[in-house]
Amino acid sequence: MWETIIIVGLVVIFVGFIVGRAIYKRIKKQPSGECACCAGKGDKLVERYRKSNK
Amino acid sequence: MKRFALVGNPNSGKTTLFNTLTGSTARVGNWPGVTVDKKDGVYKKLEEKIIVVDLPGIYSLSPYTSEEVISRNYILDEKPDCIINIVDATNLERNLYLSTQLLEIDIPVVVALNMIDVVNKYGDKINAEVLNKILKVPVIAISALKQENIEVLMQEALIVSREPRKAFTVLEKSTITHLIKDVATAFKGLEVDNPLFHAIKLAEEDELEVANHPKLLPIVTEFKNTFENEDFGTDFEALVADARYKYINKHLSPALVRKNLLNHELSTSDKIDKVLTHKWFGIPLFLLILFLMFVLVFSEDLFLLGAFGIVDENFVSFAGTPFEGLFYNGGINSPGVILFNFVDSLSTLLYNWLDVALSGLPEVAHGLLIEGGLAGLLAVLSFIPQILTLFFLFSFLEDTGYMARVAFILDRAFRKFGVSGRAILPMVMGFGCSVPATINTRTLATENEKIKTIRVIPFFSCGAKLPILTAIAGGLVAHFGIGNVDVITFSMYLIGMLTAIVAIIAMNHTVMRGPVPPFIMELPTYHIPQLKSLLVHLWEKLKHFVIKAFTIILASTFVIYFISHFSWTFSFLADADMGDSILASIGKILLPIFTPLGFGSQLSTWGWVFVVAAITGLIAKENVIATFGTLAITIASALSITVGDLDEQGITAVGLMIQATNITIPGLIGFIVFNMTTIPCFAAVATAKAELPKGKFLTTILFWLGTSYIVSSLIYLVGTYWWTIFIFAGVTIGIIFLIRDINIRKDRRKLA
Numbered sequence: 040m041w042e043t044i045i046i047v048g049l050v051v052i053f054v055g056f057i058v059g060r061a062i063y064k065r066i067k068k069q070p071s072g073e074c075a076c077c078a079g080k081g082d083k084l085v086e087r088y089r090k091s092n093k
Numbered sequence: 094m095k096r097f098a099l100v101g102n103p104n105s106g107k108t109t110l111f112n113t114l115t116g117s118t119a120r121v122g123n124w125p126g127v128t129v130d131k132k133d134g135v136y137k138k139l140e141e142k143i144i145v146v147d148l149p150g151i152y153s154l155s156p157y158t159s160e161e162v163i164s165r166n167y168i169l170d171e172k173p174d175c176i177i178n179i180v181d182a183t184n185l186e187r188n189l190y191l192s193t194q195l196l197e198i199d200i201p202v203v204v205a206l207n208m209i210d211v212v213n214k215y216g217d218k219i220n221a222e223v224l225n226k227i228l229k230v231p232v233i234a235i236s237a238l239k240q241e242n243i244e245v246l247m248q249e250a251l252i253v254s255r256e257p258r259k260a261f262t263v264l265e266k267s268t269i270t271h272l273i274k275d276v277a278t279a280f281k282g283l284e285v286d287n288p289l290f291h292a293i294k295l296a297e298e299d300e301l302e303v304a305n306h307p308k309l310l311p312i313v314t315e316f317k318n319t320f321e322n323e324d325f326g327t328d329f330e331a332l333v334a335d336a337r338y339k340y341i342n343k344h345l346s347p348a349l350v351r352k353n354l355l356n357h358e359l360s361t362s363d364k365i366d367k368v369l370t371h372k373w374f375g376i377p378l379f380l381l382i383l384f385l386m387f388v389l390v391f392s393e394d395l396f397l398l399g400a401f402g403i404v405d406e407n408f409v410s411f412a413g414t415p416f417e418g419l420f421y422n423g424g425i426n427s428p429g430v431i432l433f434n435f436v437d438s439l440s441t442l443l444y445n446w447l448d449v450a451l452s453g454l455p456e457v458a459h460g461l462l463i464e465g466g467l468a469g470l471l472a473v474l475s476f477i478p479q480i481l482t483l484f485f486l487f488s489f490l491e492d493t494g495y496m497a498r499v500a501f502i503l504d505r506a507f508r509k510f511g512v513s514g515r516a517i518l519p520m521v522m523g524f525g526c527s528v529p530a531t532i533n534t535r536t537l538a539t540e541n542e543k544i545k546t547i548r549v550i551p552f553f554s555c556g557a558k559l560p561i562l563t564a565i566a567g568g569l570v571a572h573f574g575i576g577n578v579d580v581i582t583f584s585m586y587l588i589g590m591l592t593a594i595v596a597i598i599a600m601n602h603t604v605m606r607g608p609v610p611p612f613i614m615e616l617p618t619y620h621i622p623q624l625k626s627l628l629v630h631l632w633e634k635l636k637h638f639v640i641k642a643f644t645i646i647l648a649s650t651f652v653i654y655f656i657s658h659f660s661w662t663f664s665f666l667a668d669a670d671m672g673d674s675i676l677a678s679i680g681k682i683l684l685p686i687f688t689p690l691g692f693g694s695q696l697s698t699w700g701w702v703f704v705v706a707a708i709t710g711l712i713a714k715e716n717v718i719a720t721f722g723t724l725a726i727t728i729a730s731a732l733s734i735t736v737g738d739l740d741e742q743g744i745t746a747v748g749l750m751i752q753a754t755n756i757t758i759p760g761l762i763g764f765i766v767f768n769m770t771t772i773p774c775f776a777a778v779a780t781a782k783a784e785l786p787k788g789k790f791l792t793t794i795l796f797w798l799g800t801s802y803i804v805s806s807l808i809y810l811v812g813t814y815w816w817t818i819f820i821f822a823g824v825t826i827g828i829i830f831l832i833r834d835i836n837i838r839k840d841r842r843k844l845a
Binding site for chain 2: 040042043046047050053054057058061065
């Protein structure tokens with residue numbers, strides 16, 4: 040029984056995370072999917088550089 | 094930190110240089126208009142680090158489309174420390190037109206003479222020193238693709254960025270010099286940055302400039318009253334353009350020597366174009382190339398060698414080994430099918446192993462992980478090889494420069510339907526993914542054309558729809574024994590394109606009437622694609638697909654399994670009782686709506702599965718096959734159908750669904766067409782909402798729903814009852830005459 044509870048619990052957390060993240064991105068108007076991949080790359084490069092020069 | 098902006102004509106190699114400088118993997122393509130938004134990256138090889146900004150390509154600083162405005166505004170408002178002006182050395186005259194405008198801004202400029210390797214290859218010669226003297230800024234010959242002279246370019250850019258630069262114009266000896274000087278003085282009085290640039294733009298009566306400085310316009314109007322040019326009258330924009338080109342042509346001749354002009358020879362690109370863009374053969378050749386691509390991806394009897402008896406079962410059959418059927422199965426398998434078989438065998442092994450390893454778990458947990466998550470996931474993942482092979486071939490064609498020719502050869506036909514050839518490029522991009530394709534519509538000149546294109550992009554079947562097409566085509570061949578997978582899949586793509594054409598025609602004669610904008614596009618030089626660039630394309634696609642599979646699709650399969658095995662009272666249901674589940678009850682309510690489409694009430698007990706699969710496809714199109722994969726084992730168990738080994742998982746699942754529902758061939762084709770043409774996935778819908786003008790989103794959603802419903806019904810009804818074709822033909826002719834009549838009345842009223 041405990042195995043079922045753990046597995047179902049983990050699945051619920053996973054699904055909740057995916058759905059929650061999608062809703063958050065929609066509300067905050069953040070890019071998702073392939074657009075997020077591209078947008079994230081440029082931002083990360085600049086952010087990394089700024090941190091290294093602080 | 095200094096910022097250098099990459100500015101240049103479309104397809105001059107800005108993004109290739111950006112990727113080389115920053116180590117980024119931004120999308121590049123051998124056609125104009127790939128970049129539609131600015132991108133940042135960091136260059137680290139100088140004594141100080143530099144932010145490099147890649148801007149959308151522009152032909153001049155008088156913008157017409159939204160992405161051109163992005164470039165102009167960035168240069169004028171953000172004031173980068175240096176402009177690196179990328180000039181396509183193979184097309185110097187036209188590229189220098191923009192350079193002459195950049196020189197009119199008080200920002201340091203370095204000209205990067207890109208593709209110099211191609212120029213040298215053709216035997217032409219460009220003297221960078223002479224150009225340097227003409228333009229009064231450093232000119233560096235580079236090859237972004239082969240990474241030649243990149244460090245020299247950046248070093249030079251850093252040096253010039255340290256000193257302010259005074260603007261200079263090539264119009265100093267033109268007939269409107271006095272006007273430009275007067276307006277420039279007025280701008281100086283207003284303390285506006287870049288007075289020379291603004292003065293010239295106002296003299297040209299540039300829309301943005303007139304809107305921003307209406308009070309200065311009378312100076313231009315007054316000057317106009319006393320001015321008349323025998324060639325251009327008072328059209329100052331044309332006069333300025335002519336003066337720029339005259340300057341370029343006069344001063345360029347000492348810098349450029351063309352071998353082909355001397356010998357009166359055609360370049361290799363011109364020779365290839367004579368065939369590929371031929372007036373009569375261009376379109377048939379395009380369709381043939383497209384068909385060959387599908388053969389290479391989907392054919393189980395490559396070039397029909399098996400059917401003609403040229404190869405038999407002795408040909409690399411590897412009988413009795415684990416590789417049996419991998420290369421040969423009645424015919425030679427295409428590369429796409431070989432890769433598919435290989436990955437499919439691995440996923441079957443993985444499924445069987447995990448099934449046994451987790452067999453000790455309670456039924457709910459085992460079902461959720463294995464029948465739910467794993468089966469659904471593998472049903473989708475097994476199509477990765479074919480998606481990537483097709484994407485590789487599309488990327489190959491795009492990088493050679495052929496896709497730009499496709500826009501050119503289809504322009505004449507599409508212009509009659511209601512859009513220009515420029516709109517074809519985002520449509521072709523839709524074969525990869527609707528999201529970047531929709532964003533690319535920013536390059537279209539008119540709002541009408543943009544709306545029409547966004548609406549038809551989903552009809553160009555994207556990679557995510559490929560599992561639906563392949564699995565159902567495989568199911569059709571395996572279960573009904575008709576046709577070949579490659580021919581069926583190709584036909585489905587053609588149906589999508591045909592639907593797009595009919596939809597454009599319909600919009601053009603009803604709600605979107607108006608002239609089609611002119612189509613002017615530079616045809617890029619053909620070149621052999623770099624393997625690295627193609628692999629980067631593939632890696633990006635693979636990464637995105639796998640991330641999507643392990644997030645949205647996996648979550649969806651869990652939810653589908655859960656609501657298909659629990660009733661509204663939350664009690665767990667045995668396989669045979671799945672018809673009482675939450676999912677089934679929702680599907681059964683919606684079932685009658687889909688009856689005219691061939692997958693509604695006419696199907697037997699499990700028919701609701703097709704309806705819920707179509708609905709889950711609205712989240713992500715891969716979910717359609719994931720839903721079949723998740724439910725197939727349960728249904729097989731309920732009906733006591735032997736699944737056998739789960740090879741070709743998505744196709745097996747479709748085969749089971751055909752057996753369980755008794756769906757007909759027209760019903761299955763109606764199902765594919767509905768999924769291909771209806772509302773696209775969530776991501777594409779959100780992008781369309783962002784790109785469409787206000788008030789057009791809801792009508793676009795209704796348009797997608799209506800089109801998919803009508804086209805699928807038509808296919809099912811005509812396929813089932815052939816005589817209904819006469820009814821449809823009659824109704825269509827009636828509608829055409831009605832629309833024609835309404836339009837004539839409208840036009841008469843306008844004239845009156």
